[in-house]
Amino acid sequence: xxxxxxxxxxxxxxxxxxxxxxxxxxxxxxxxxxxxxxxxxxxxxxxxxxxxxxxxxxxxxxxxxxxxxxxxxxxxxxxxxxxxxxxxxxxxxxxxxxxxxxxxxxxxxxxxxxxxxxxxxxxxxxxxxxxxxxxxxxxxxxxxxxxxxxxxxxxxxxxxxxxxxxxxxxxxxxxxxxxxxxxxxxxxxxxxxxxxxxxxxxxxxxxxxxxxxxxxxxxxxxxxxxxxxxxxxxxxxxxxxxxxxxxxxxxxxxxxxxxxxxxxxxxxxxxxxxxxxxxxxxxxxxxxxxxxxxxxxxxxxxxxxxxxxxxxxxxxxxxxxxxxxxxxxxxxxxxxxxxxxxxxxxxxxxxxxxxxxxxxxxxxxxxxxxxxxxxxxxxxxxxxxxxxxxxxxxxxxxxxxxxxxxxx
Numbered sequence: 001x002x003x004x005x006x007x008x009x010x011x012x013x014x015x016x017x018x019x020x021x022x023x024x025x026x027x028x029x030x031x032x033x034x035x036x037x038x039x040x041x042x043x044x045x046x047x048x049x050x051x052x053x054x055x056x057x058x059x060x061x062x063x064x065x066x067x068x069x070x071x072x073x074x075x076x077x078x079x080x081x082x083x084x085x086x087x088x089x090x091x092x093x094x095x096x097x098x099x100x101x102x103x104x105x106x107x108x109x110x111x112x113x114x115x116x117x118x119x120x121x122x123x124x125x126x127x128x129x130x131x132x133x134x135x136x137x138x139x140x141x142x143x144x145x146x147x148x149x150x151x152x153x154x155x156x157x158x159x160x161x162x163x164x165x166x167x168x169x170x171x172x173x174x175x176x177x178x179x180x181x182x183x184x185x186x187x188x189x190x191x192x193x194x195x196x197x198x199x200x201x202x203x204x205x206x207x208x209x210x211x212x213x214x215x216x217x218x219x220x221x222x223x224x225x226x227x228x229x230x231x232x233x234x235x236x237x238x239x240x241x242x243x244x245x246x247x248x249x250x251x252x253x254x255x256x257x258x259x260x261x262x263x264x265x266x267x268x269x270x271x272x273x274x275x276x277x278x279x280x281x282x283x284x285x286x287x288x289x290x291x292x293x294x295x296x297x298x299x300x301x302x303x304x305x306x307x308x309x310x311x312x313x314x315x316x317x318x319x320x321x322x323x324x325x326x327x328x329x330x331x332x333x334x335x336x337x338x339x340x341x342x343x344x345x346x347x348x349x350x351x352x353x354x355x356x357x358x359x360x361x362x363x364x365x366x367x368x369x370x371x372x373x374x375x376x377x378x379x380x381x382x383x384x385x386x387x388x389x390x391x392x393x394x395x396x397x398x399x400x401x402x403x404x405x406x407x408x
Contacts, residue, residue, distance in 0.1 A: 012277040013146070019134035020143050022192050023127070026185040028150040030090065039162055039254065041240050041363070042247070043171045044109070054106055056367030059240060061110040063360030065117030067353045073122030074349020077129045082345070083195040085126035087186055093120035094182030101175035120182075121356060125348040128336065141333040145276045148329055153269045163258035220400040221338050221347075223393055224287065224331075225354045227294055230390030231327045232358025233365070234297045234383050238264075238320065241366040242304075245376050250310045260313060264321045272325045279330070286330040287401060291394030293327030296320075298387025304380035 040062075044055045069089075076085050096116045103112045127147070135143035165173040238261065246252040246260070279289055300319035306312045332351070339347035369379040 009274060012142070012273045015136070015139055016143060016146060017134055017136075019193050020131070020139075020146065022189065023130060023134065024146050024150040026189045027127075027147050028154045029181050029188070030154070030185040039166060039171070039174065039243065042243050042254065043174075045244060047171050048104055048109075050106060052367045052371040056364040056371075058106070058109050058113055059363030059367070060360050061114040062117050063356050063358075063363065065114035066121040066356035066359055069118040069121030070125055070352040070356050071349050072118070074125035074129075074345040074347075074352070076122070077126045077345035077349075081195065082126040082129040082133065083193075085122050086130065087190050089119055089121075089123035089126065090182045090186035090189075093123075094179040094186070096120075097175050097179030097182065101172045117356075121352070124352045125345055128332065128348040128352070129345050132336065140336065141276060141280060141329065142273070144332045144336075145273055145329045148332075149269050149272060153265060157262070157265075160255065160258040160262045163253070163255040166254050218338060220397055220404060221335070223400060224290075224334060224397040225351070226393040227290060227390045227397065228327075228331050228335075228351065229354045229358050229361075230386055230393070231290075231294050231297055231323070231331070232355040233362040234301055234387050234390075235320070235324060236359055236362035237301070237366060237379075237383060240363045241370060241376070241379060245304075246313070249307055249376065250313070252310075260317055263314070264317055264324070267318075267321045268325055272329065275325055276329050285398065286334055287394060287398050289330050290327050290334070291391055291398065293323045293325070293330075294387055294390040294394050296323035296326065298384050298391065299323075301380050301387060302384035305377060305384075307377065 041055055041059070044050045044058055045052070050058070073085055073089065093116055096112075096119060100112055100116060103109055128144075131140065131143045131147065162174055162177075165177065243257050246257045252260075279286070296319050300316045300323060303312055303316040303319060335347055335351035366379050366383075369382060370376055
């Protein structure tokens with residue numbers, strides 16, 4: 001029985017091309033080195049002594065740069081190809097991370113975070129488009145999930161290592177680690193994967209390929225983006241307000257915060273692919289799955305209202321982790337599936353821009369609520385209500401897609 005279960009588990013990882021595995025490897029290397037982001041708010045608040053409001057505005061610049069980078073990355077991927085964009089983005093942002101540690105003024109960091117995220121987040125839509133080129137159509141969601149697993153496995157190692165680096169070398173060590181892993185990852189990609197602009201897999205009968213005249217007329221897509229935006233806002237609390245709350249409410253160290261985030265990454269690594277494979281095999285409605293994820297995310301933030309017992313942080317992380325596993329791999333797939341051929345970059349740019357906007361709103365809204373409108377408890381309640389709104393938008397999307405199918 002155990003042997004059969006193990007074999008079934010590893011069957012979920014079969015059928016991927018060599019290029020997908022290499023893309024997964026470089027994603028892991030890059031993400032394991034992305035140690036700055038989980039501790040950025042703590043670095044700005046505790047090392048550079050900025051106010052909550054200043055931290056919020058720097059994170060706004062981070063998000064605005066991310067939005068512009070996502071839009072440029074998607075547009076340029078359709079025009080000149082995803083490969084060139086991926087190489088330029090990671091190599092250049094790696095060099096920029098080296099220099100970021102030298103900037104300590106508020107105005108300088110606002111500009112620097114904007115600039116670095118414009119370059120760094122050109123990578124994301126280009127990477128999503130590359131999955132369409134290197135993966136078979138029937139493996140698309142699983143390929144997205146495999147890359148997400150690499151992200152989360154890297155994320156499982158990154159924060160804990162980042163916490164140790166801070167305690168031994170200081171925050172400066174994070175910038176060197178982040179920059180170096182960006183450059184190493186993309187050099188591996190450039191030397192092992194050949195450039196390809198068109199998919200060798202011809203998807204002649206893709207039932208999810210909705211040929212809308214314009215992305216701006218695709219109403220279900222835009223309503224669905226509302227759910228994506230809200231789940232992003234809630235999830236990014238993990239990197240902005242929650243690490244500060246750990247310290248101020250429960251006096252956790254950076255390493256303990258890192259371990260909680262590591263729990264998230266390990267669970268996603270172990271469970272997400274079997275969950276995705278099960279949902280795919282049983283043809284469960286993907287939009288319904290994302291909607292359930294939004295509801296679980298709302299519950300996780302409501303749980304934070306319990307502020308007298310540190311164990312609630314583990315329970316909250318479990319809810320957030322399962323919410324993430326339901327919401328994110330399928331939201332990727334739904335966005336990609338609605339893109340007409342040749343317009344994948346544009347759709348994925350807008351999709352990734354929704355998460356960049358979530359960065360802006362998550363950081364600034366959370367920090368402003370904490371500083372001006374009643375503290376952490378008000379923030380958790382607000383975010384929980386927002387999650388319920390995201391759940392309602394997901395339900396609306398289901399109804400819109402059902403109506404769309406009836407008209408076809």
